[in-house]
Amino acid sequence: MFALIKRLCSVPQGNSRLLAAQYKALARQIPLMYFILLINSWALAFTHMASSPVWMTVHIPLVLTIISLVRAVAWRRGWQQQPDDIEVAQALARTNRICCVVAVGFTVWALALFPYGDSYAKAHVAFYMAITVIGCIFCLMHLRSAALMTAVVVNVAFVAFFASTDNPTFIATSINVLLVTGIMLVVLQNNYRNFTGLVNAQARSEALSDENLLLANKDSLTGLPNRRWFFNCLDTCLAEAGEGERRLGVGILDLDGFKPVNDLYGHSVGDRLLAEVGARLATLLPDTVHLARLGGDEFALILPDCGDNLQVSLFAERICVELSKPYLLVDVPIQVGASMGLATFPDLARDAHELFEYADYALYQSKHHFVGHMSLFSAVHRKQLQSAVLTEQALRRADLEREFHVVFQPIVELQTGATVAFEALARWQSVELGPVPPGQFIPVAERSGMINRLTLPLLGKALQGAAAWPAPIRLSFNLSAHDCGSPEAVQAIVKLLASGVFDPSRVDLEITETATLQDLDLVQEAIATLRALGCGISLDDFGTGYSSLTHLHALALTKLKVDRSFVARLHEKPASYKIVKSLLALTQDMDLDCIFEGVETLEEAQALVALGCRFVQGYYFARPMSAGDTQSWLALDHTSVK
């Protein structure tokens, strides 16, 4: 009982949010309470002026007025300031105490006036006390203890005083007041409960939305900030870099060979690898660098003060090297590489959009030309990108049937000089841009997702061009990564190959290593479908990508095309010589034909002869030629290398 009374009479503890809400409500209402109190009190003093001593109708009200004004002003000031939790708790506890004192003070004063007045004035005292206390309780509603104590102090005194007057009107009034007070206390209690409930619910929903905000900005797999956070953070960092005239860098990092890990070891190991990469990155980076996971095996960095080209390049390269160190997740160490694209503000990129686009382009460059390393977006890249944009626009408008054709480059048997096949190479005579080399439009078509639309007309033309060749001359045709990336695209290619224009068992389809890195399952499926049709599969540009030997085994290949970088000046470079030698041994072991590309000189051809190579392709033997020229080429007798 005592504990209950104590609880009802004291300010709630330990809920600073509730206290702050109470403080806010009271700061608005307590000045009003003093206003009512003073007006009503001066009205009572006025009706008693003639009958009562001056100290009771002027001096005491003046003292009470001063106290009230001081308190009202203090609250008014509190409303404008932002007090801390401790100040709020103190102010509420103080209000609790002062309310008691004020209630006692005004009650004693009013009751003391009672004996002086006539019947009307006496009734005024009763009316004053009953009505004023209701106003005060309303104003103190948000601090239950203060409202309760005020009600008890004033109304207990009221009922005790007026019930003992022997006057039936006053006795009836005191009964009324007792009832009204009881009901008011119930209403007060309900209201207070609603108020605290509302404040607590608000606090809970705010906590929940804070948590949601945190989750919305966090990548659950790695615990790193996510893509959404990255772009928000980039905006903030850019604004700061702009003001501080600092050079800001954005890096996009992509793992090399992550897909094969997923395919080989399963997704749970893949997930753990990503988490491990995230953790390794977090320990590698200084606090000033912001790190996020963009999705998949892509991470991004913001370097708010990245220094000059050399500094930023060395930094990025070191990260690529560190990430390519083995990860101990299963019984054998897993190794993946990391390629990074970097762009800087304000020298090349001017805003967040450009920074990201340029870093992504630099990453594309790394992935295709310097896999496992970093590329820094440069003015040359910007020119290339601008031309890629023009190329893309022209490609979208191009008439694929009319503007595109294929040329054919012989693949020659080195010992005899006999042509065994032709590789079909795409040519574009754009109406808008003139001749555009495939090295320019194929990557653009791949990046913009238009390659599938291009492959079919090109394959159609290649098959047409090959139709008249005598058996067993074969046709080699380049497929892009995206051609193997969807069963629908593969089906369309199969349909065309099986259309009867050219025997599909005399067709080799060339895919690059990067294509096989995309999604091993899909590529394997595509290869199986094409092999079922009788086609051969060549792995193009071998040696430039990131394939491992296990990876090669997983693909049902028939040929390997060794990139021309190994052939160039082969006779002068012992390293290339050794690589070619071991590649030949490897292909023999794997029972694969091996074609060496880009043979340009007699010396290179002779070196390849000495190594025992069988098939070659290159300007030294023939440049790509039109379909018509292939006929006359085949009609000629090509003798072996002298």
Ligand code: C2E
């Ligand atoms: P690739 O498949 O490696 O084709 C060989 C490229 O090397 C051809 O360039 C060819 O003209 C060139 N080449 C041949 N012999 C020599 C030589 O002795 N020295 C030098 N420096 N180059 C030589 P091209 O025709 O410009 O094609 C470039 C690339 O574009 C091709 O490389 C291939 O990846 C792609 N490409 C060409 N046609 C198609 C196509 O129809 N579809 C797809 N998806 N890609 C194609």
Ligand code: CA
């Ligand atoms: Ca090729």
Ligand code: CA
């Ligand atoms: Ca090639």
